[in-house]
Amino acid sequence: MIGWGFRPTAKKAQNYAKKHNLRYIALEDGFLRSIGLGVEGYPPFSLVVDDMGIYYAAEKPSRLEKLIADCNLNNEQARQSHQAMALIREWQLSKYNHAPCEPIDTEHKNQIVLVIDQTFGDMAVQYGLADENSFRQMLQSALQENPDAEIWVKTHPDVIAGKKRGYLTDLLDQPRVRIISQDINPPTLLSQVDKVYCVTSQMGFEALLQGKEVVTLVCLGLPVGA
Template sequence: MLSLFSTHLFSSTNKKTIFALKVHRWKRNYIKKVYDEYNWFFIPRFLSINVLERIIKNIDCAVLVWGYGENPAISNLCKKLKVPLWRMEDGFVRGRGLGAHRNLPQSLVIDKSGTLYFDCRSRSSLDVLIQTTEPTRDLLKLAQSHINTIQRSGVSKYNLVPLSNKKTPSRLQTSTKRKILVIGQVEDDASIKLSGCGFDNGMLLNLAHKTHPNADIFFKVHPDILAGKRKIKTPMNDIRKIAHLIDSSVTLKDCFELCDEVFTITSLSGFEALLHGKPVTVAGQPFYSGYGLTNDINPITRYTNRKVTILDIFVCAYMLYPDYFDSNSCKRSTLQKTLLSLCTNQDRCDRL
């Protein structure tokens, strides 16, 4: 095993080598193509820490983990050898469809701080960008143009519901009460574990009901749960006692337009709601909380004296933090081109 790695490494000395863990097989060739400036090795699960140490200790390399959940010995080894530990995740305009259905992402994030944007325990590269970047006037103008496109089109992260099939529940259309949209999440997701402040879907629904006892409450089930790829902790029968369920046929854009306020734990949909001009209550500590833009149930301290706006966060989170790609050619792209492809393609979809 060691000799196989070494032979290939020495033939690619002009590129930094990335030893990647927890990356699904179906993503690997794509990642190698879109990030071809690196020399990629995908570490098998059975490889021992001792063997990995022998491989990487004298090489210009980084260890990259998809998300979290790696053996703690990995981070300890990186500290010992002073090897960078990077993390990878999908970007905020992922493209069409779920990763669970093996749809290739049109945007990816490599966070070289070792902390991803959904981990509030320490500062990610996105946190640093938000707290230190002062966007130019031209960049803010471009950001506003992108937001206008998102508002008009309903482009979101996953873009799942074909426009020809979209429906709106009659209750959501006809209710004369205040309408509260509660964003469902996968309760064993890393963002809930790391930044959810102990909340689950049931607790969030109870919070919304307690805050607005006379309102109509609507619960948007997470697409991974609807697709049968993940499980929900809160029983659906308990959810139905408090809220009207919104199924996969309704776009988030429709929900934002018809609802008065949005509740979420850590979901990106909370920030998307801000982009659509809706007030947002967050129970957890997502990257966009703590700046005075959201009603924070569990406030977080942000280390900046700057007044941060929605435009500032959009510039950093959507334009500076992720990398964009054409999933067909595997060439680098931009947010503008990605939005255009999602808006003009005949099969364009809208996120659940």
């Protein structure tokens, strides 16, 4: 049986598989998904296919987790892996690839800290052992731990498109906080910041690929990149 991740709409397929002693295979958008947004009808160029769990579910093993744990690359495979990561950086690839590669205008001379919001009700939040309060704690931690920094809060592309709402939308009445609500290529944005805070967003993993310091407290959630 095949279903879309661990969403409520997949419960029927999961229950049927369990009842009839069948494997349940979870599908999800791939990490390099598409040019445009899925909520605007752009088809995915990649899919995650998992017969054990799904990568964002922290309490259940996933096929991706097992592949990484059992990985023993030879020299050629290691070279290809590093080459693939270098190409991702060179071409500034991300999950969605529609946004312009134009840096944010800023006159701030000190440290810039990026806080990543997510769409409200995201399965990666629920199954990453996080909740609405995790985002409040993340923003507060970023402000307290970086007193001289300007805090940039990145709004999710689906929120920018008007399709969904975010967790931090109503929590941004802070003089040091700047909302990044325009569409911008994520690697371009990451190149402008010194540190990144995330709950379970894939952009935290992308920040690691860019060599950035990423902060995700255990109490906030368990992202795949952790």
